[in-house]
Amino acid sequence: MADLFFFGTLRHTPLLELVLGRSGDALNALSAKLPGHGVYQVAGQPFPAIEERQGATAEGVLVQDLSPADLDALNFYEGGFGYALKPVTVQLADGGSAGAEVYFPEPGLWQTEEPWDLAAWVDEWGALSLRAAEEVMAYHGRMSAEEVARSFPSIRRRAAAWLAGQARPGDGVHDLSRDVIVHNHNRAYLNFFAMEEMDLQFRRYDGSMSPVMNRACSMAGHAAVVLPYDPVRDQVLLVEQFRAPPFMMGDAHPWMWEPVAGVIDPGETAEETARREAVEEAGVTVLHLEPVARGYPSSGALAEFIHIFIGIADLSDVSGGGGVAGEGEDIRSRTLSYEEMMEGIDAQTYQDMPLVTAALWLSRHRERLRAEHS
Known part of the structure; x- marks a missing residue:
């Protein structure tokens, strides 16, 4: 003892x-x-x-x-x-x-x-630490302490995302304590992302409970997406980088043109992440953020909640960027006119859905932004 x-x-x-x-x-x-x-x-x-x-x-x-x-x-x-x-x-x-x-x-x-x-x-970190510890201890006996420790930053991010999800209001119709029954929860895989699966039932629209079903998802957390836009020059900035998931899906074009994006760290707001990532990835200083949307980009498979912004910026003064080498990032950027971007949207050239979402929002609010920042 x-x-x-x-x-x-x-x-x-x-x-x-x-x-x-x-x-x-x-x-x-x-x-x-x-x-x-x-x-x-x-x-x-x-x-x-x-x-x-x-x-x-x-x-x-x-x-x-x-x-x-x-x-x-x-x-x-x-x-x-x-x-x-x-x-x-x-x-x-x-x-x-x-x-x-x-x-x-x-x-x-x-x-x-x-x-x-x-x-x-306890006030600032207690709840997050408890959620993170749940994930850590789920791998006790399955992974070494050192292996889990390497993933701890992403574990903390997922814990923060879970707490944020708990803080959002429900739909006022469903009571999760009665309308979803979890029979088994398995944390199946841990790395930068994680895979979790559950055997669960949910209440159907006729009032009965569904059969017990096995469902799995990739656990990513929260992320911020920002499309830099210069309303004076009517230009946007896109970044391009290699993305492994499209390659793994067999896509012949895994280098993706996207807005700036990054995961939200615990204690950081989505707005702070958007500004930080704009500097890291594109060398852009965001002067003002316009909220576009927030939600799940693929709610059937991916546990990721994203915050999308238009970032008002002076795109004549772009320096640095390129990503963080220590995180394996290799990023190039391109400044193009609003019209050229929208031609690409209409031609379905771009494969990144947050970019499409941000571009379509910008098409509705562009004239207001140009008037406000002229």
Whole structure:
């Protein structure tokens, strides 16, 4: 049996319960402190790290008598992020002391900032971390901790997208607690994207429940799409890049002309993503965003929710772009007249549906935009 001192996110009981797969009421947990150590926010990450600091004291919880299965689950959850157990002596609330182990990061792994606050973390990141941990722990025993850790940024994005979906209002007609029954949920594949499948029933229009059906989808998350438009010059900017899915479908033309697009990171708005991606992919500074549409581009197969914008810009001043090399992007851009783009739309030259959507919206609002920005 093992005794562990938790100083960070696993002090949040719902997260610890999820990782261990059992109730916190069954745990032998005590409030404890680790003198000579502090808990600090990791720069650019939604979690803390513990460091030796003279005069500091790390608040936490000591959980005793953890089983080998508990330890295996905890090592899986923490092990992919460069954390390893080390022995310490903690102080208990009654004035006594106890031996324990703590997950310490590899030296120099993280750059830390201000002291970390558990309550503030729960408010901002608690729900997202719980959703992300569900996906992580679904692969316990199927993948290594390191393999899952490589996919953790996209896991967080999917968790943020799921929470955003939960926050959107329902249709006022269906009650999902009664009108959809999930019999089995299988997370089948994990990488940058994920594949999930469910055995489920839904309520039919005659009031009966459907037969149990197996359905699967590709889990992508949320994305922002922006078509840069210069109303003064009446020009748009498109980007072209190789797209593997059309190639895998056997398409003879897998290099696609598209608007600028990118996945929305947790804590980032769709508008912020659109502006960031315009600079990264096309070297364009967006001056103003016009919302076009938001929704699912292929609701029968793809769990992706996209936000489409027209980005008002000065296309005489385009510099940089080309994508992020570290993400495998190789992008070129082209500026063309509005009329030339619409000729391509009418000729069905373009295969990217968000581009078609943005172009058709622009055709309805172009005169207003030109008048407003002349």
